[in-house]
Amino acid sequence: MERYEPLKIEQKWQQIWEKTSPFKAKEAPGTPKVMLAEMFPYPSGAGLHVGHVRNFTIVDVLARFHAQQGLNVLRPFxxxxxxxxxxxxxxxxxxxxxxxxxxxxxNFRKQAKRLGFAIDWSRExxxxxxxxYRxxxxxxxxLYKKGLAYQKxxxxxxxxxxxxxxxxxxVENGKxxxxxxxVEKKKxxxxxxxxxxxxxxxLDEIDHLEWPDKIKTMQKNWIGxxxxxxxxxxxxxxAPHITVFTTRPDTIYGATFLVVAPEYGQLESLLTDDTREKVLAYKAAALKKSEIERQENKEKTGVFTGSYAINPATKAKIPIWVADYVLAGYGTGAIMAVPAMDDRxxxxxxxFDLPIVETELCDRDKFGTLKTTYRMRDWLISRQRYWGCPIPIAYDSEGNPHPIPEDQLPVLIPEVDDYQPDNTGRSALAKATDWLKVNIxxxxxGQVEEMxxxxxxxxxxxxxxWxxxxxASPHDNTAAWSQEAIKYWEPVDYYCGADHAVAHLLYIRFWCKFFADEGYLPFREPIKRLLYNGYINAPDGKKMSKSKGNVIDPLDVINDxxxxxxxxxxxMFIGPYDQDxxxxxRSVGGVYRFLNRCWTLCxxxxxxxxxxxxxxxxxxIKKVTEDIHRYNFNTAVAALMEYVNELYKVGAxxxxxxxxxxxxxxxxxxxASEMLEKLSSDDEWPKWEDQYLTSDTAEIIIQVNGKLRSKITIDASNLADEEKVVAIALADDKIKKYTEPGIKKTIFVPKAKILNIVV
Ligand SMILES: [Zn+2]
Structure with a gap:
């Protein structure tokens, strides 16, 4: 028998795959397809980490599973x-x-190949x-043409x-x-x-997505x-009147003060000589906090502006305060405070010892013009960085923006000697003086101008x-994507990641809807099924980090x-895929022994x-198939381990x-490829037949002197044969021990499936 030498086998198959490109997707419109992708990685200098391996293997298991089932699979990278x-x-x-x-x-490519991923490398x-980036x-x-990219x-x-x-x-906790x-706030x-x-x-389409509930909830809250x-x-x-936004206009009789956000545009007009200094100091402090921090603030803070407003319903004179629990971007940045009705x-x-007045509700119909507001803000896309995609815009002598004509794309990133942004906050691109000038x-x-x-x-x-x-068409130099290719392959059937629950997954949905409206996409949601996998932590349960020295390098595990x-x-065996x-x-060793046993059986x-x-x-077959469909990869592996145990009992x-x-x-x-090379001409996914699933076995309880000592499983056909049942029971290791003193008699009750041995 040959020894199981994974490094030798893996090298052999990786060379074969490199030569034959078996994972190259076939353009075959009309045939059933599956497209899968992981959230593509940022290729850091450190190479792949064990988290990437988990993420990519999930996609790979699903890709290979569907390919073995005969589907046309696209797994790009x-x-x-x-x-x-x-x-x-x-x-x-x-x-x-x-x-x-x-x-x-x-380096990333080399490492991904070393892991045997079934990637179509022609689509990198x-x-x-x-x-x-063109x-x-x-x-x-x-987006610019439609007014959806704008400056403010x-x-x-x-x-x-x-x-x-x-x-x-x-920004995390103000940092x-x-x-x-x-961080600071800068205009x-x-x-x-x-x-x-x-x-x-x-918001409205979230409920129709086959996505994890926690991601859907996060997106809903973000849109708010x-x-x-x-x-x-x-x-x-x-001073100019204050427009407040309230979800409860019917509580206006109970409004006993107003609160404006520190960033409120007309704040200055509300200040008096007595209050100005204090309010501006409060504002400066508030601007240093993140919105999350301001909302979570356990202790409420605020200052009186020195001005009063008139409640239009009660005509009462009520004080105007400034407090950071009111956010500038939400509604109008000003609220009417109804302390009898609202906890905050x-x-x-x-x-601050302000009046709390219990009153009746006012008729909601009084406010015909109800308004909808959102927590979500427009997406800030400007970055003062060199290493990014240049925004294809140029400014005329009066500072008006003009789009770079499409036939002049890409706006290439110029080479510079010094990558440091300048201290006005402009990226190092500003240092490429030749590049900076363009005729448009x-x-x-009515003429060409240097911009x-x-x-x-x-x-x-x-x-x-995008x-x-x-x-779908990575080498198309006539379009961002080919309409024909995208119609066949997409939307993506399975998308897997462990990050970007809100930002990336919301932005890609937004672009999808926009490009669908523009006639470039035949669907409005880009991702059918989302898998959100958990992290892999260090053996002590803590996050792996270089500084703690507890990082497991996947390449070390392989090369060991x-x-x-x-x-x-x-x-895949480490636990439910969606949990940390x-x-x-030790468990890695256990999995190695399991694969070694598979090899030995051959x-x-x-x-x-x-x-x-x-x-x-x-x-x-049924268990593994259904488990993969349900993403229960860990129990699928466990079922294979049990299967191998069974084969060690009954033989190869x-x-x-x-x-x-x-x-x-x-x-x-x-x-598996090595095994199949010896055993089979194909790798077609096996099918189960229900007729074989019915239980033809019986479980017998074995008692020694009336005490439960073991259980055995026998073929149901043997129930009628007491001698055989006793023989199987006596061969059981546990029973051997208890029957050492010598057997007096055996009593078998087939109906109750109990065998009692008296010693
Ligand atoms: Zn920083």
Whole structure:
């Protein structure tokens, strides 16, 4: 018998796959297809980590499973390559991000191949490839043409260390997600995508998605739709009136004070000489907090502005306060406080000793014009970074923006010597003085004018908002995606990730709806089924991190002799796919031994099958098939382990070995391919037949001197044969021990399925 040598077997099959490209998707419109993808990785210098392996293996198991079932499978791969790490490295070392990115991609590809993923490598994409970002720029221009990409001045999160604007999602507890430094608010002119235009549809279609409930809930909360009324309150001093937004206009009789957000536009007009200093200090402090922090604030804070408003319903004079629990972006940035009805207002009133008045409700019909408001803001896309997709815009001498004509795309990223942003916050693109100038036809003056290019680049989420469509025709240089190819392959059937529950998954839905409206997509939701997998933590349950020194490198596991099949199978066996799990080195050894036993069975002398093994075979096929359909990958592997245990008892039945190898192939493709090469001419997914699933066995309880000592399973046909039942029972290891003193007599009751042995 040959020894199980995974490294040898895996090398052999990877060479075969490299040569024959068996995972190349076939364009075969009309035939049943499955398209699957993981959230494409950022190729960091550290290479693949065990979390990638879990994520990619889930997709791979589903891809191979469907291919074995005869479906036409597309499993492409790509890299999300723009971003700060490569740029920060460039700033530190002077190495061009283009160069570092290429090295990292080459390493990722090599490692992914070493894991035996069934990827169609002819469809590899990379967001920083000019042939790719040319079309990202094209997408931007389509949104721009329809007014959905626009500029506005607004307060933005600003990281003074990274010298860049941050999106809300990139601010964690008032700190920069990258460097951990405290962020500031800065007023700047920025580009936005008008995602709010699609807020209703984005919200209303969530319930129809085959997505995990927790993701659906997060998206609903993020969009945060509420219906209410806008009511004007006159200001006693004669300052401009204050328009409040309330979801409960019927409680207006109980409104005993107004609260405006610290960013409220007309705040200055409400201040008096006595209050100005205090209010402005409060505002400055509030602007340093994140919105999340402000909403979670346990202790309410605020200051009186010095002004009073008139309640239009009661004509009462009520004080106007400023407090950070009111958010500028929500509604109008001003609320009427009804402490008798609202918990937060009540808490605020108690703390600052403001009146709490219980009153009747007013007729809701009094406010005919109900208004809908959303928590979701428009998507800020300007980044003051070098290593991003340049925004295809140039400014004329008066500062008006003009789109770069589509036939001049891509706007290439220029080479620079120094990647540091300048201290006005402009990206290093501003240092490429030749690149900065461009001649564009200016319609307003009817001639070509030298203009200045935009130096902001696009948020990386823009690059990943359409990549799934590029997979359908990755080398098309006439369009972002081929209509014909996309009609066949997409929407994506299975999409798997462990991050970006709100941002990426909301943005890609938004673009899908926009491009469907423009006639470029034949569907309005890009992803049919979403799998959201858990993280893999260190053996102590803590997050793996370089600084803690508890990182498990998947390539080490492979090269230690376990091989890729063990790693893949272990990561599917580690626990329910959607939950976090802790790495367990002993369990890796257990999975290795299981695969070793599969291998050994192939060299055993074949025996013929029995009714009992046929039942086990069909049960296992059913269990593994249904488990994969339900994403219960861990119990599918467990069922295969039980199957192997059973085969060790009954012997190597050729038919069972073929079934075992076929069921094993999605998890351990190299070993299974090697087994099938010896055993079978195909890898077609086996089918179970219900007729074999009925239980033909009986479980017998064995008592010794009236005490339960063991249970055995026998063929039901043996129930009538007491002598045989006793013989099987006495062969049981546990019973052997208890019957050592010598057997006096045996009493078998077939109906009750109890055998009593008296010693
Ligand atoms: Zn930072």
């Amino acid at each position: 790509g890299y999300d390559t723009f971003g700060l790490p490569a740029e920060n490295y460039a700033i530190k070392t002077g190495t061009a991000p283009q160069k570092v990115t290429k090295i990292n991609i080459d 994409i990379n967001t920083s490839d000019p042939e790719y 079309w990202t720029q094209w997408c931007f221009l389509q 001045e607004s307060y933005q999160w600003w990281c003074p260390v990274d010298q860049t604007v941050l999106a809300n999602e990139q 920069c997600w990258r460097c951990g430094h405290e 700047m002119k920025q580009w936005f995508f008008k995602i709010t235009e699609y807020a209703d549809e984005l 739709r509420s219906v209410g009324a806008e009511i004007d309150f006159a200001v006693e001093s004669g 207002d009540h808490e605020f009133a108690e703390k 036809y200016n319609e307003a003056i 200045t290019r935009e130096t902001d680049t696009l948020d990386g989420y823009a690059c990943s908002s 990549y799934l469509w590029r997979y 002799g376990y091989g890729a099949d063990t790693l893949r199978t272990y990561e 799990a802790a790495w367990d080195t 060299f055993a002398t074949p025996v013929s099958d029995t009714d009992h093994t046929v039942t086990t075979r069909h049960r296992t 039945i050729t038919e069972d070995l073929i079934v075992l190898a076929k069921l094993l192939k999605p998890f351990a493709p190299h070993l």
